[in-house]
Amino acid sequence: MQYPLPIAKLIESYMKLPGIGEKTATRLAFFTLDMDQETVEKFSTSLLDVKSKLRICSICGNITETDPCFICRDASRDQTKILVVEQAKDIMAFEDMGEYNGLYHVLHGVLSPLDGIGVEDLNIKSLITRLQVSEVNEVILALNSTPEGESTAMYISRLIKPAGIKVSRLASGLAVGSDIEYADSLTLKRAVSGRTEL
Numbered sequence: 787m788q789y790p791l792p793i794a795k796l797i798e799s800y801m802k803l804p805g806i807g808e809k810t811a812t813r814l815a816f817f818t819l820d821m822d823q824e825t826v827e828k829f830s831t832s833l834l835d836v837k838s839k840l841r842i843c844s845i846c847g848n849i850t851e852t853d854p855c856f857i858c859r860d861a862s863r864d865q866t867k868i869l870v871v872e873q874a875k876d877i878m879a880f881e882d883m884g885e886y887n888g889l890y891h892v893l894h895g896v897l898s899p900l901d902g903i904g905v906e907d908l909n910i911k912s913l914i915t916r917l918q919v920s921e922v923n924e925v926i927l928a929l930n931s932t933p934e935g936e937s938t939a940m941y942i943s944r945l946i947k948p949a950g951i952k953v954s955r956l957a958s959g960l961a962v963g964s965d966i967e968y969a970d971s972l973t974l975k976r977a978v979s980g981r982t983e984l
């Protein structure tokens with residue numbers, strides 16, 4: 787059976803989302819059809835806004851409406867520490883924890899030669915530049931405990947250490963391969979306070 791074109795197109799769009807197959811996409815498309823006009827308009831505006839109103843912070847790589855982002859602009863934060871994360875959404879996990887008051891740096895991924903992701907594809911060069919002109923004395927690597935996360939941590943550690951900057955990593959406690967974004971605040975707190983020097 788052929789769906790009318792607008793429905794078929796919406797199904798196709800939903801299928802672009804991660805974990806959404808044709809069945810779920812079809813259910814969502816028909817659900818959207820039943821939603822009231824105002825809700826659908828708000829929904830489509832939010833979709834467009836995340837692309838048009840957000841940019842990458844030129845200092846730390848965070849996703850932000852203003853450049854620099856609110857964290858980089860905040861002079862009351864501890865300017866001597868940078869916590870390095872894979873994704874901008876990981877920052878929210880550490881901010882929710884409420885105990886870390888330093889700065890961040892977002893790599894936008896990890897080294898993964900098999901997927902063709904090398905040093906140039908990540909936000910690593912800007913981290914090094916940043917360290918040269920700042921008062922940072924500790925870099926905390928908060929990458930996921932995947933093989934890619936581990937090798938990226940080792941790579942960055944080797945780059946930074948000769949400059950005399952302390953490099954530490956989160957204490958284990960996060961399950962191997964688990965995502966930082968899914969870790970609860972207490973686990974993250976323990977991981978940060980029990981961090982070990984590399």
Ligand SMILES: [Zn+2]
Nearest residue numbers: 843846855858
């Ligand atoms: Zn920033």
